[in-house]
Amino acid sequence: MENHTIRIKDIAAKANVSTGTVDRVLHNRGRVSEEVRERILKIAEELNYKPNVLARALVSKKIYDIAALIPDPAADSYWQAPKAGIGKAVEELKQYGIRVTEYIFDPFQVNSFLQEAEKVTAAAPDGILLAPIFHRQSLPFFTQWQALAIPVVLFNTQIPDYQPLMYIGQDSYQSGFLAGKLLHYGCPDPATFVVAHIEEDILNSSHLLHKEQGFRDYFASQATTGAYQVIQIDLQSTSETAIARQLDQLFADVANIRGLFVTNSKASIVAEHLQRRQRHQVHLVGYDLMEKNLHFLNQGVIQFLINQNPKGQGYWGIQGLADHLVFQKLNNPIKYLPLDIITKENLQYYIEADK
Amino acid sequence: MENHTIRIKDIAAKANVSTGTVDRVLHNRGRVSEEVRERILKIAEELNYKPNVLARALVSKKIYDIAALIPDPAADSYWQAPKAGIGKAVEELKQYGIRVTEYIFDPFQVNSFLQEAEKVTAAAPDGILLAPIFHRQSLPFFTQWQALAIPVVLFNTQIPDYQPLMYIGQDSYQSGFLAGKLLHYGCPDPATFVVAHIEEDILNSSHLLHKEQGFRDYFASQATTGAYQVIQIDLQSTSETAIARQLDQLFADVANIRGLFVTNSKASIVAEHLQRRQRHQVHLVGYDLMEKNLHFLNQGVIQFLINQNPKGQGYWGIQGLADHLVFQKLNNPIKYLPLDIITKENLQYYIEADK
DNA sequence: TTGTATGCGTTATCAC
DNA sequence: GTGATAACGCATACAA
Numbered sequence A, B: 001m002e003n004h005t006i007r008i009k010d011i012a013a014k015a016n017v018s019t020g021t022v023d024r025v026l027h028n029r030g031r032v033s034e035e036v037r038e039r040i041l042k043i044a045e046e047l048n049y050k051p052n053v054l055a056r057a058l059v060s061k062k063i064y065d066i067a068a069l070i071p072d073p074a075a076d077s078y079w080q081a082p083k084a085g086i087g088k089a090v091e092e093l094k095q096y097g098i099r100v101t102e103y104i105f106d107p108f109q110v111n112s113f114l115q116e117a118e119k120v121t122a123a124a125p126d127g128i129l130l131a132p133i134f135h136r137q138s139l140p141f142f143t144q145w146q147a148l149a150i151p152v153v154l155f156n157t158q159i160p161d162y163q164p165l166m167y168i169g170q171d172s173y174q175s176g177f178l179a180g181k182l183l184h185y186g187c188p189d190p191a192t193f194v195v196a197h198i199e200e201d202i203l204n205s206s207h208l209l210h211k212e213q214g215f216r217d218y219f220a221s222q223a224t225t226g227a228y229q230v231i232q233i234d235l236q237s238t239s240e241t242a243i244a245r246q247l248d249q250l251f252a253d254v255a256n257i258r259g260l261f262v263t264n265s266k267a268s269i270v271a272e273h274l275q276r277r278q279r280h281q282v283h284l285v286g287y288d289l290m291e292k293n294l295h296f297l298n299q300g301v302i303q304f305l306i307n308q309n310p311k312g313q314g315y316w317g318i319q320g321l322a323d324h325l326v327f328q329k330l331n332n333p334i335k336y337l338p339l340d341i342i343t344k345e346n347l348q349y350y351i352e353a354d355k
Numbered sequence C: 001t002t003g004t005a006t007g008c009g010t011t012a013t014c015a016c
Numbered sequence D: 001g002t003g004a005t006a007a008c009g010c011a012t013a014c015a016a
Helices: A010-017 A020-024 A034-047 A053-059 A077-096 A112-123 A135-147 A173-186 A206-220 A242-253 A269-275 A291-299 A312-326 B008-015 B019-026 B034-047 B053-061 B075-096 B110-123 B135-147 B174-183 B206-220 B243-252 B267-276 B291-300 B310-325
Strands: A064-071 A098-105 A128-131 A152-155 A167-168 A191-196 A228-236 A256-264 A283-287 A304-305 A334-336 A338-342 B065-072 B098-107 B125-130 B153-157 B164-168 B191-197 B228-236 B257-262 B283-287 B304-307 B334-336 B341-344
Touching: A010 A034, A010 A152, A010 B243, A020 A034, A034 B334, A053 A077, A053 B053, A064 A077, A064 A312, A077 A098, A077 A312, A098 A312, A098 B065, A112 A135, A112 B267, A112 B341, A128 A312, A128 B135, A135 A152, A135 B019, A135 B034, A152 A312, A152 B008, A173 A191, A173 A206, A173 A256, A173 A283, A173 A304, A191 A206, A191 A269, A242 A269, A256 A269, A338 B243, A338 B341, B008 B019, B019 B034, B053 B075, B065 B075, B065 B110, B065 B310, B075 B098, B098 B310, B110 B135, B125 B310, B135 B153, B153 B310, B164 B310, B174 B191, B174 B206, B174 B257, B174 B283, B174 B304, B191 B206, B191 B267, B206 B228, B228 B243, B243 B267, B257 B267, B267 B283, B267 B291
Parallel strands: A064 A098, A064 A128, A128 A152, A152 A167, A167 A334, A191 A228, A191 A256, A256 A283, A283 A304, B065 B098, B065 B125, B125 B153, B153 B164, B164 B334, B191 B228, B191 B257, B257 B283, B283 B304
Antiparallel strands: A304 A338, B304 B341
16 A cells, blocks of 8 residues: 655656656756656656655745736725735745745836836746736737746736736626626616716726626616616716716716716725715615725715725735746636625625635 | 845754754753753744744654544535535645544434544544534533643534634624625515524524524614514424425415525525515525525525635635644634625636635 | 754756 | 766754
């Protein structure tokens, strides 16, 4: 009864060669006769050899440098969470030689992104984690990095027509679909629902359009179709009260609005307005556990938040890169994180959740 | 610039002793003069020494035997998931010397539990993971195992007045509270809501009573209190159609029932009845992603399921034991898993979720 | 009471 | 082309 896990030594013995030779074929370093090579490969296969990761990490002095190209949390606090997730992954993986250098850009300054991306290229890291919020501007870098054979993991925003090593994030379309369900369930009677985009460059943000499409399709898919109307509004805060004015106008123009769906993490801006105008009959669904959102969730102004699990996105992004670089494990190229439904009553278990 | 992580050798050099001596004080094996002992401890502290887990696991031939005392999935398929979670954790931890032996008991046979628990005691494992669904019968074993200094981790069911190494599971009370919210949000008008316990020995299952209490308290906490009535029903299926009869009786006796809350994983039993009787206006909330439940979730008969994350419970249970046994890491004694809200539209991301 | 030597499985550097 | 062999950091049997 062979109980012990089989090691390089075992396959060396079985093949009548030394461990050095086995190692050379297992790592494709050549300098091995074809005949021996095939024999060893076959035996390794038969014995179902699995390298001991611990021993490998212990002996390997190789440091894997990963560049994390992420927006500045100081400019938009949403990005605190992915940063925290990255930190958590680093903590777990540093003993395996994973190092992460962060390149922080201003999410409102394209130039800042371009600068930092250039730095990343110059640093020639072993892997790149990136939130490609500037769609168009990201594309040339992808081709650069591809040419340099640097694996890239994307999170937060999916980029059509580009296949990274991995994408980590949510299915935007389905999350909009879910938002439709949540508003509909709380208001089954015929009504008008509003999709609100806030302070976004919509045309450069296809994922927000996917959310809107999912939302519209939910209502279109209901049997009693026609009873629901979905309209869209694009809120830009050029001045302090600009958004308030736009919303007042909306409610003046459109009758029977019973629900609003905010497609990014800024539902609190709408919530504040609803509360001030005492529009208790209007339900509100948004994204992300931002402090301000939580305030209005607890007040009952926001009914549900869909958690994009931003911390998990950072965490799994680094993990995915590590799987590729050190563990040679291949993952599914798309990792959709769950669409967590957060309400006042289950919030507490998500704010301290680790992953 | 000292960059490398500090090792036993480093502190040995600094203390002018050998690595063997340092090792002896670090592991409290005695045979070291008090003077040297203190010096070493102080230096280790100063240098912030952290043992290299990899090297330790590599060299240690110690096998940690963990006994998992769990109900038979064949008797109640709910228990498949914790079993799968245990398997996943074992897969990740076996290279650290973690072995798990499963002791499977019939969840409907107290004697079966007693037998298996005795076996566990006889096996004298290094740790125990247990779903204590037989409350009273578990208690004497806890004292036995405590006397033997075997760490115990509980999952699924919290036991009052007993402090295990860790409890993994949900906050039953809060999940009932959440169920109240979900039914109320979908039916804000005055109505009657029913708490249904199915095929359970209620008096021996305090966690179900906690769910009921949370549910009741939700409605009691609403401003418009008095508008909602909450009643309880205990469904026992002595015969094929017994439950159908009880439910028919319920709807005959009580007017204006708009929602049902099933406190265990058997909401599908109620769902089947609601569908047959075409009671579309009655909402249904239950627990767990059982195949039958998913069927009715997709049919729209069940509106929401609260996911107890049973796979995660098994997974984190073993992880918690491993943290204690091999990594010497101390965890919070209570790990409440999130109350995941599952609906048709976000289901897909939970059925294949890994943890 | 203390120090030395050996091995865990893998990698990498040498000689041959 | 191939096979010894030394290291990685830690644990431990044994020698001193």
